[in-house]
Amino acid sequence: MRSLRLEFAKLRRKHVLLTALVLIAAVLTWMCVSARQDGRGSASGWNSMFYAAPLMNSVFLSLLAAVVASRVADVDHEADAWKQLLCLQRTGALLAAKLVCTVLVMGFAIALELAGTIVIGRVMGFPDMPGSSAWGSLFASQLTASLCMVSIVGAIALRWENQFIAIGSGLALSLAGLFSSFLPTALARLVPSGYFTLLSTLRIDWAAGSSAPVFYDIAPPLTDYALVAVICLAACAFAYASFSRKEH
Amino acid sequence: MDCCVATDGLTKAYGETEVVSALNLMVPCGSVYGFLGPNGAGKTTTMKMLLGLVHPSAGSATVLGKRVSTKSRVQVNARVGSLIESPSCYPHLTARENLEVVRRLRGQERAHIDEALATVRLERTGSKPVRAFSLGMKQRLGLAAALMGNPELLLLDEPTNGLDPAGIQEIRELIRSLPEERGCTVLVSSHLLSEIDQMSDHVGIISHGRMAWQGSMRELHARAKRWLALRTTDNARAAELLGARIDERGWINVQALEDTPVAQMTLGLAREGIGVVRLEERREDLEDIFLALTGTGASL
Numbered sequence: 001m002r003s004l005r006l007e008f009a010k011l012r013r014k015h016v017l018l019t020a021l022v023l024i025a026a027v028l029t030w031m032c033v034s035a036r037q038d039g040r041g042s043a044s045g046w047n048s049m050f051y052a053a054p055l056m057n058s059v060f061l062s063l064l065a066a067v068v069a070s071r072v073a074d075v076d077h078e079a080d081a082w083k084q085l086l087c088l089q090r091t092g093a094l095l096a097a098k099l100v101c102t103v104l105v106m107g108f109a110i111a112l113e114l115a116g117t118i119v120i121g122r123v124m125g126f127p128d129m130p131g132s133s134a135w136g137s138l139f140a141s142q143l144t145a146s147l148c149m150v151s152i153v154g155a156i157a158l159r160w161e162n163q164f165i166a167i168g169s170g171l172a173l174s175l176a177g178l179f180s181s182f183l184p185t186a187l188a189r190l191v192p193s194g195y196f197t198l199l200s201t202l203r204i205d206w207a208a209g210s211s212a213p214v215f216y217d218i219a220p221p222l223t224d225y226a227l228v229a230v231i232c233l234a235a236c237a238f239a240y241a242s243f244s245r246k247e248h
Numbered sequence: 249m250d251c252c253v254a255t256d257g258l259t260k261a262y263g264e265t266e267v268v269s270a271l272n273l274m275v276p277c278g279s280v281y282g283f284l285g286p287n288g289a290g291k292t293t294t295m296k297m298l299l300g301l302v303h304p305s306a307g308s309a310t311v312l313g314k315r316v317s318t319k320s321r322v323q324v325n326a327r328v329g330s331l332i333e334s335p336s337c338y339p340h341l342t343a344r345e346n347l348e349v350v351r352r353l354r355g356q357e358r359a360h361i362d363e364a365l366a367t368v369r370l371e372r373t374g375s376k377p378v379r380a381f382s383l384g385m386k387q388r389l390g391l392a393a394a395l396m397g398n399p400e401l402l403l404l405d406e407p408t409n410g411l412d413p414a415g416i417q418e419i420r421e422l423i424r425s426l427p428e429e430r431g432c433t434v435l436v437s438s439h440l441l442s443e444i445d446q447m448s449d450h451v452g453i454i455s456h457g458r459m460a461w462q463g464s465m466r467e468l469h470a471r472a473k474r475w476l477a478l479r480t481t482d483n484a485r486a487a488e489l490l491g492a493r494i495d496e497r498g499w500i501n502v503q504a505l506e507d508t509p510v511a512q513m514t515l516g517l518a519r520e521g522i523g524v525v526r527l528e529e530r531r532e533d534l535e536d537i538f539l540a541l542t543g544t545g546a547s548l
Contacts, residue, residue, distance in 0.1 A: 006352050013340045013377075075338065084336035084393065087299050087325040088353045247302045 003089060003097035004104075010075045011101070016068055020109040023064045027056050028116040035124045045126030047215040049117050050138060050202045057142055058177030058196035061109065065149035066170015068105045072098050073157035073166070091244050095158070099236070102154060106146035110139055134201075137220060141199035148192050148228045149173065151235035159242045189227060198224045250277040252401050252433040253298060257307035260293050260457075267293045269457040270307065275435050275450070278427045282448030282465075283437040286542070290457040291437040295332055295403050298435075299325060312400055326354065329399035329432075331407055335390020339379035343370045343389050346378060347396060356397040364392040367422065383410035391419065402426065404436040408443065420447050441538055455542040472532040474504035479526040486522050504529065 034052055038045050076082055085094055114135060121129060149170070157166035177193030188194040199221060205214040253275035260268040268290040275281040285291050296302040298309050300321030309316045314324045337346055347361045365371040368388040378386060387410045394402055404423070408416045424447055426432050438444050444451055445465065452462035461468070477499040480486040487494050490513065492502045505513070514524050 002352060002355070006349060009345070009349060009352065010338060010341075012345065079336055079338040080334055081336040081338065083296070083299075083301055083332055084330075084350070085353070086301060086321075087328070087330060088322060090322055247296070 003093050004100055007072065007097050007101035010079075011071065014071055014075060016071050016105055017108070019067055019071075020064055020105055020112070023060045024109050024112050024116065027053070027060045027113055028120065030056055031117060032120055035120050035126075038124070038126075041125045041127065043127060044212065044215065045124055046121055046128065046130055047202060048213070049121060049126075050130065050134070050200075051204060051213075051215065053113065053117060053138065054142065054145075054197045054200040055181055057110075057113075057145070058180060058193045059174050061106070061142065061146055061196060062149050062174035062177045062193040063170060064109055065102070065106055065146050066153045066167055066174065068102050069150040069154035070157045070163045070166040070170065072102050073154060074163045077161045077163070092240065095236070095240055095243065098158075099150065099154060102150040103143070103147055106150060107143055110142045110146065113142075114139060137201050141201070141220075142196060144225060144228050145193070145195040145199055148195050148231050151232040151239075152192055155235045155239035155242075158239050189224065192231065195224060195228055199228070251275055251310075252277045253281075253309070253311050253435060255294075255298075255307060255309045258294065258297060258304055258309055259306040260290070260297060260302060261305040266305075267457050268297070268304075271454070271457070271459055273309075273452055273459065274462065275433060275452075277433050278431070279450045280423060280427060280434045280436060280448045282444030282451040283435060283454065284439070284441065284444045284451055284538075285437070285454035286439055289439075289454045291439075291454060292333060292405050294454070295330070295405050295435070295437060298403060299328065299330055299332070301332075327400045328403060329394035329396065329401070330403040330405075331390045331394040332403065332405045335386050336393070337378045337381075337386050337389055340377055342375055342377060343373045343381075343385075343392070346389060347392060350393045350396050354397050360397050364396050367395055368392040369418075384412060384415050387411055388415070388419075391422075398430050398432065400432055402432055402434045402436075404434065406438055407436060408438070416443075423447050441534055445534055453538065453541055460541045468534070468537060471537055472534070474529065474531045476502045476504055476510065477526075477528045477530050478502070478524055480517060481523040481525060482521075485520070486517055489517065489520060489522075499526075501530075 031049055031052060035045060035049060038048050042048070076085060153166050153170045156169050157163060160166065173191070173193045176191045177196065180188045180191040180194030181197045183191070183194070185198070188198055201218050201220055203216055203218055205216055251274050253273060255271050255273040258268060258271040258273070259266060271294060273294065283291050283294070293302055297304050298311055298316060300316045300318060311324050312327050314320050316324055338349065343365060344361060347364055351358065351361055362371065368391050370385065370388055370392060378389065381389065387407065391407060394404065407423070408419050411419060420443065423434055423436055426434050436447060448465055450464050451468055453460040479499060483494055483498065483500055487500050490500065490502055492500050494500050514527070517524055
């Protein structure tokens with residue numbers, strides 16, 4: 001807990017939350033435009049937003065995850081603080097605090113986004129608001145996908161002091177996320193930012209012979225959750241191993 | 249003699265190159281130990297090994313009675329303050345906020361921040377971020393971070409780097425006073441002989457990763473050769489009578505003598521009609537001793 005508080009203290013004046021607010025505002029603006037196109041009181045309004053949110057998150061939250069993960073690592077690169085920190089903190093505890101700090105920021109951003117979605121849906125008068133389990137599932141899927149992104153970008157940001165590498169990777173993954181939803185599932189699983197949509201439980205039946213989109217729910221994709229867990233563990237192990245070997 | 253830091257054959261090699269070779273360092277408790285050596289001699293690597301930041305290739309280090317290892321690092325360093333290479337400062341935070349980070353890391357009380365800031369005279373920096381600090385101010389802040397909470401041992405790697413002459417003098421005085429005022433032991437590295445001479449009571453001279461000499465400053469000074477240099481009205485004859493040689497500057501050098509033999513020598517010369525115009529006692533300076541020990545000069 002002390003290590004976690006320390007991470008937030010170090011991020012003071014780094015405008016991390018402001019960055020999150022700006023990107024979430026962008027997502028919500030997009031959602032707002034989308035909802036207006038659906039029309040006031042649209043029967044599929046909530047489903048449209050539940051479907052659109054992961055799509056946009058694969059771009060915007062990927063970018064946010066990259067920025068936050070990079071900032072959290074760079075703050076100590078910039079201060080040349082590793083030697084001071086590692087004198088008094090265990091490597092594992094330090095890296096875990098950084099990961100938790102990043103995930104908390106992402107959790108805050110996702111919660112804000114979902115709160116904004118509720119407000120938009122209410123204002124637009126969409127009927128039959130989804131229950132708490134649907135919101136919980138969406139939150140969990142987006143947070144898990146964010147965890148995947150922060151683990152990868154965080155490992156890069158820790159390994160290479162030049163943050164252009166981390167931010168560049170994040171940006172590339174963010175762009176890849178934009179197209180991942182058009183890829184077959186097997187290929188989309190190779191794109192970390194693709195998990196924002198892969199983990200979502202709402203799908204569109206593109207084959208349905210209807211002019212309006214036909215939404216349907218699937219069970220939580222446990223295989224994909226397991227894959228994310230493997231990716232995160234691999235990224236964390238890489239970060240720990242490369243960081244432990246490094247002499248400061 | 250109790251040692252706060254002791255190393256046994258401490259060695260660090262990068263590939264085929266040994267940066268530190270079989271170093272046996274002994275830092276007596278309560279001393280200011282000057283760790284002297286030229287740039288690249290292995291001082292910083294040794295200090296990092298003492299902090300557990302660099303893994304030794306061979307040998308071991310014991311700090312404050314505990315063997316340094318990856319596992320014991322945090323426990324040992326809780327009692328150690330350090331300033332290695334450049335100070336660790338978050339440029340977007342103020343001096344106080346930077347020390348707040350250290351305070352949280354060490355789990356200390358807030359009062360230690362004010363004390364540390366006052367010690368290095370940074371208490372009036374207010375809301376100025378560290379990025380606007382001069383190099384000297386950053387160095388002071390690094391020192392303040394090292395001093396937080398009165399550590400039992402301080403490892404300072406070239407702490408006067410970047411300071412102006414007044415600042416250098418101030419920091420030297422501070423370091424010199426630490427054992428008495430705070431009861432802590434200081435291991436301070438420098439490549440400046442005069443600096444170590446002014447600050448330390450013990451010294452270890454490292455050259456090419458090896459300990460060339462270590463002991464008390466008094467012992468080091470005692471190694472200095474002493475002799476008498478004189479000039480007379482007839483140097484050639486005086487040298488012949490004394491069985492001495494005349495150096496290139498025209499001085500006759502004879503071995504150091506007690507008062508009575510010196511008096512007899514001058515009276516003997518006078519009896520031969522040779523007047524003594526200059527008579528000086530000379531001693532080898534530290535620079536010469538270091539030159540002999542390391543094969544380098546005073547500013548190592």
